[in-house]
């Protein structure tokens with residue numbers, strides 16, 4: 001996490017004309033220090049220093065962060081609750097994900113090789129593409145190693 005990252009995300013909240021409360025800062029910091037994770041509301045509540053913070057308060061903050069372009073709701077595994085993913089302020093695209101079909105681990109893929117494909121689709125279909133999301137599925141390294149042992 002870069003030094004001024006927190007400030008830049010706080011600016012996003014300010015742009016929404018929303019209050020910068022200590023609770024909101026704490027929730028933001030939880031995401032910044034767990035960037036690889038896709039946290040649920042419950043997981044965020046369990047990491048807050050004030051255990052009395054209600055679920056409704058946290059939920060409202062997460063909705064605000066989504067509107068501010070800080071978080072994105074994700075649901076890779078057809079779960080009946082939302083997970084939240086931190087958006088990278090420097091990247092034009094939402095990062096990609098790999099999901100292991102054996103252990104369901106989610107790995108973030110930051111390489112973006114799709115610009116030429118976007119250009120081609122835009123040209124052929126006369127569209128303006130503003131974003132894309134991509135999920136790769138397969139077998140993670142740990143599961144590959146496990147199946148080696150079983151052989």
Ligand SMILES: [Zn+2]
Nearest residue numbers: 085095097108
């Ligand atoms: Zn992610």
Ligand SMILES: [Zn+2]
Nearest residue numbers: 100103140143
């Ligand atoms: Zn796996």
Ligand SMILES: [Zn+2]
Nearest residue numbers: 093094112114
């Ligand atoms: Zn991409």
